[in-house]
Amino acid sequence: MSIVHVREDNLPHGAVEDTAPGVRRIICANPGPFTFRGTNTYIIGSGRVAVLDPGPADAAHLDAIRRATDGEVIERILVSHTHRDHSPGAAPLQALTGAPTLGFGRHAEGADGGDHDFSPDEVLPDGALVEGDTYRLTAIHTPGHCANHLCFAMEGGVMFSADHVMGWSTTVVGPPDGNMADYMTSLAKLAARDGDAPYLPGHGPAIHEPAAYVAALAAHRREREQRVVDALAAHGPATVDALVMPVYGPTLDARLVGAAARSLLAHLIKLEHEGAARQDGPLWRRA
Template sequence: MSIPFLKHDPLPHGAVEETAPEVRRVVCNNPSAFTFRGTNSYIIGRGRVAILDPGPEDPAQLAAILAATAGETITHVIASHTHRDHSPGAAALVAATGASTWGFGPHMTPPDAGGEGGDHGFRPQHQVADGEAIEGDGWRLTALHTPGHCANHLCLAMEGNGVLFSADHVMSWSTSVVSPPDGDMADYMRSLERVMARDDRMLLPGHGPAITDPKPFLKALHAHRMEREEKVLAALRQAGTATAEELVGPVYGPLDPRLVTPAGRSLLSHLIKLEGEGLAARAEGEGWSAR
């Protein structure tokens, strides 16, 4: 089943749009093979507002957020998760506004334990557990701990308007990279099924435009992940023994060279999940075999 990805996002970098009731979006100019056109920073509320995902350390994005909220007060700076394209911009924004910081907690994989892209400098003043609320003037967000892409990843449900900020758990332009050890495919699938069970009318992702018809999108995303897992297992049975990177070609086909390594990381996450289910086993070195 193909995923109905949204590849058109005309919002200029630094401009602001009304994305949903009480929600505005500013796109950072940090495009890449992993961030699409850039990181979405969301302004939540009116008058006394929250910023969700201030983005990387980027003076232009800081200036754009401050310009978009001129005459208002930023009271909360929230990080959906601690990757370097989402949370490092919090420090400059807090310095400029005096806002308090909120998130699930610091990055959960130590710097010497591997993984890519972690922001180890963000330590929220207020740690938000699953099911807890973040509240401001006229708005309320309920946290859903959705590990998988990142161990401390939060989706945030906005009370009263059917919006779920899905951050990098569900993006509109591409699937999410799930890279061990901080990324975990078994966790990702459980988190995805949790979001699928909800009745949100709109998903606002960390990269790309809004998903305005979530149910078929989520169904296609789940089916795609399961099909990918079946391909991994079939390729492993065909190979006998193989490393994750050796499986990239048989599973993905031709890829942008920039994506080969992250694809191998996602395949490794699939293999670890299959190992936990008794369907794959570690072989010599970095090799794997089917059971």
């Protein structure tokens, strides 16, 4: 099953868009190969609002959030996960508003790419409810991309899918914090839910047919895993770096080689746990 990515997104940086009923979106100006046009910050509710994923510590983005909520009260700051493009902006926003921060927990010790300074004022376990006057959210623990990753289901159907499901690209799953087995389980967890639409991701535009898209993501990962098995049979024993081109092909963007190697390693670790691959020092082989 092929993935049809959704990449048309014309919202200017710093502008505000009514993305769904009761939801506004602002894009931070931190574009890149892993952030697309930038991090989406969502303002949820009206009057007394929650802000989801304030992004990096960026003065212009903080000012855009302040302008977008002028005359309102930011009563909560929600964090989907603690990568540096999502959570560092929580501290300056809290300093500005006094609002408490909410998230699953701290970033995993020893895991790169994380905001190790963030510690939520309120820990949100799987299934926790976050309620305001004009919104009601359920926290859904969806590890895989990051061990402390949360999606948020909003009463009325909206799913804030953060970096677990994005329309513009597949998700990087990089060990040790990223885990491919967890990622697949988390995809199945969302697929088992009924009626969530649209999905509002951490980067890129809304996904309006999420059920088919999530199914395509899961199929893509299974197909990629089979390519890893085939590459081990044809080229193993081999290092992770030596397997990248056989698995991903020569058209892989050079900027994404490192991320591809991390996702490939995540597949290999999953296969090892399932008894289908074995690691001997830096080399991987079929079990």
